Amino acid sequence: MEAVVTLNNVSLRYLAESGETPALDNISLQVKNGEFLGIVGPSGCGKSTLLSMVAGLLLPTTGSVTVCGEKVTGPEGGKSAYMLQEDCLLDWRTIEGNATLGLEIMGRLTGETRQRTNDLLKEYGLENFKHLYPRQLSGGMRQRVALVRTLATEPAICLLDEPFSALDYTSRLTLQDDVWAILRRAGVTCILVTHDIPEAIAMCDRIIVLTKRPGRIKLELNVDLNTDAPNPMKKRQAPDFRCYFSRIWEEMDLSVERASALPQQT
Amino acid sequence: MSSEHQLFLNRLKRTRMYIRLAQLGLVVSFFALWEVATLLGWLDSFLVSSPSKIWQTVAQLHAVGGLYHHIWITSLVTVIGFVGGTILGTFFAAILWWWPKLHLTAQPFLIVLNSLPKIALGPLFIVWLGTGYLTIVTIALAISIVTTIIVVHNGFTTIDPLKLKLVHSFGATKWQSFYLIVLPGSYQTIVSAVKVNVGLSWVGVIAGEFLVSRAGLGYLAIYGGQVLNMHLVMTSVLILCVAAALMYQAIVFLERINWRNTLTGP
Ligand SMILES: Nc1ncnc2c1ncn2[C@@H]1O[C@H](COP(=O)(O)OP(=O)(O)O)[C@@H](O)[C@H]1O
Ligand SMILES: [Mg+2]
Numbered sequence: 083m084e085a086v087v088t089l090n091n092v093s094l095r096y097l098a099e100s101g102e103t104p105a106l107d108n109i110s111l112q113v114k115n116g117e118f119l120g121i122v123g124p125s126g127c128g129k130s131t132l133l134s135m136v137a138g139l140l141l142p143t144t145g146s147v148t149v150c151g152e153k154v155t156g157p158e159g160g161k162s163a164y165m166l167q168e169d170c171l172l173d174w175r176t177i178e179g180n181a182t183l184g185l186e187i188m189g190r191l192t193g194e195t196r197q198r199t200n201d202l203l204k205e206y207g208l209e210n211f212k213h214l215y216p217r218q219l220s221g222g223m224r225q226r227v228a229l230v231r232t233l234a235t236e237p238a239i240c241l242l243d244e245p246f247s248a249l250d251y252t253s254r255l256t257l258q259d260d261v262w263a264i265l266r267r268a269g270v271t272c273i274l275v276t277h278d279i280p281e282a283i284a285m286c287d288r289i290i291v292l293t294k295r296p297g298r299i300k301l302e303l304n305v306d307l308n309t310d311a312p313n314p315m316k317k318r319q320a321p322d323f324r325c326y327f328s329r330i331w332e333e334m335d336l337s338v339e340r341a342s343a344l345p346q347q348t
Numbered sequence: 349m350s351s352e353h354q355l356f357l358n359r360l361k362r363t364r365m366y367i368r369l370a371q372l373g374l375v376v377s378f379f380a381l382w383e384v385a386t387l388l389g390w391l392d393s394f395l396v397s398s399p400s401k402i403w404q405t406v407a408q409l410h411a412v413g414g415l416y417h418h419i420w421i422t423s424l425v426t427v428i429g430f431v432g433g434t435i436l437g438t439f440f441a442a443i444l445w446w447w448p449k450l451h452l453t454a455q456p457f458l459i460v461l462n463s464l465p466k467i468a469l470g471p472l473f474i475v476w477l478g479t480g481y482l483t484i485v486t487i488a489l490a491i492s493i494v495t496t497i498i499v500v501h502n503g504f505t506t507i508d509p510l511k512l513k514l515v516h517s518f519g520a521t522k523w524q525s526f527y528l529i530v531l532p533g534s535y536q537t538i539v540s541a542v543k544v545n546v547g548l549s550w551v552g553v554i555a556g557e558f559l560v561s562r563a564g565l566g567y568l569a570i571y572g573g574q575v576l577n578m579h580l581v582m583t584s585v586l587i588l589c590v591a592a593a594l595m596y597q598a599i600v601f602l603e604r605i606n607w608r609n610t611l612t613g614p
Contacts, residue, residue: 137517159519169515174532187518187528235518 085112086271092145105131120282121275124137124293127132129275133241150238159188163237165245169228171216178212184235185306199234222253242274259313284314291333301333359524384586397582405583422564429488429549437496466490470559484556490546503537
């Protein structure tokens with residue numbers, strides 16, 4: 083199948099007065115059409131940086147990033163769309179106004195696209211709330227609005243940067259199911275960045291594990307849970323789930339963090 | 349409603365009423381004591397005036413017809429001062445936000461200007477602009493504009509970086525990120541700047557009227573002082589108190605209206 087995103091020997095160094103920070107080192111990967119790619123790694127290993135490069139917000143120091151066959155040279159609305167840690171809804175816009183934000187920025191807000199956004203809101207149970215303001219909605223509903231805002235622009239690729247990390251445990255599990263179902267149904271290609279290993283296993287087709295900074299690809303793993311579970315929640319109960327978990331856990335460079343997190347013995 | 353709740357509400361209402369009564373009592377006894385003290389000769393009414401004399405002065409000014417003119421002039425100039433100070437300050441803050449290098453260049457000068465007592469510039473403005481209201485407005489503007497620039501610019505640059513990341517990923521232009529995120533996101537900062545500026549503008553206008561004017565409450569006070577008419581001085585101070593309090597209430601009322609949602613639409 084044709085690759086939607088290709089990273090070719092990509093490295094990125096942050097430059098600052100106090101010195102250089104190598105964030106990513108020699109990353110090559112492809113994301114196929116309709117695929118759900120998970121990227122896990124210890125915090126600070128360059129996961130957000132990687133997504134920024136796919137979105138065109140950052141340009142690689144060396145190597146090249148290609149989206150839909152074109153080299154990325156800057157942010158370009160419509161190719162990729164983000165879902166971030168926080169829902170980033172604007173308090174001063176209604177739910178509908180928030181959902182159409184991307185279209186409005188790209189100058190693509192027409193009667194037709196507005197109608198399609200409204201259809202999306204309806205599909206995800208938000209129709210009755212579209213004239214309300216974000217503060218009137220619960221955390222899970224707000225993230226769904228953020229998802230509609232992302233999908234309304236019909237991006238070639240969805241970039242999910244720890245989108246559930248700000249939610250409490252139960253809302254997180256519910257929303258993982260919702261978001262997964264919505265994205266699957268829409269057939270969108272996705273990169274999901276997370277440090278939550280079970281989340282990656284439950285939601286993704288393939289997982290890439292990065293090393294500590296500078297991030298390199300340490301392990302690439304196809305997820306096949308041998309189950310016909312219809313959603314991430316059910317997939318967590320698959321017998322193979324634990325094997326994937328321990329495999330990834332061992333590969334993550336958590337040893338140092340773990341030692342320092344343990345209480346000191348005297 | 350349960351009887352406990354009813355009881356609770358009644359108690360709340362009663363507490364509020366007592367507080368109001370206490371406040372009213374304080375005002376009444378202050379003026380009563382003042383009147384009695386001057387009547388019995390404990391205080392010299394030539395120096396401290398007295399409520400009855402102030403009342404007579406108000407009646408006289410009312411009869412002559414000058415009273416409302418003085419109040420109107422001073423209030424109008426004050427409003428022009430703080431509205432102008434806020435708008436111009438926000439405008440310059442936007443310019444500095446747009447060109448960060450300009451801000452870095454201007455920063456030390458802004459700090460110097462901010463610590464300079466602006467009243468000291470009064471004589472300059474008199475020479476340059478004459479002894480009319482232009483000078484008074486300029487003094488009021490000078491007092492509020494620099495702090496407004498600093499405070500609002502600080503608000504502009506501390507906007508949630510994730511929200512900016514989001515709109516950039518949609519390909520937003522600088523202008524779009526300004527009017528979609530930065531300006532409405534700084535609404536609270538600008539509102540607090542307005543409140544501070546109301547106070548500063550009163551100071552500027554009264555000081556300006558001390559220096560140059562032939563009408564207004566500041567002029568009445570300084571004129572009263574020059575001819576040793578303490579009744580006139582006290583009268584203008586009291587009216588000033590009432591006018592400032594009313595203006596503050598007006599601002600609080602305007603703040604309640606949700607301008608941001610009204611102005612930025614859906
Ligand atoms: N603008 C920047 N300037 C310098 N260093 C940065 C900058 N942004 C991120 N970094 C560093 O690069 C590394 C990778 O950051 P990031 O991609 O945000 O990590 P992750 O998302 O995996 O937690 C971090 O160690 C961080 O300190
Ligand atoms: Mg991150």
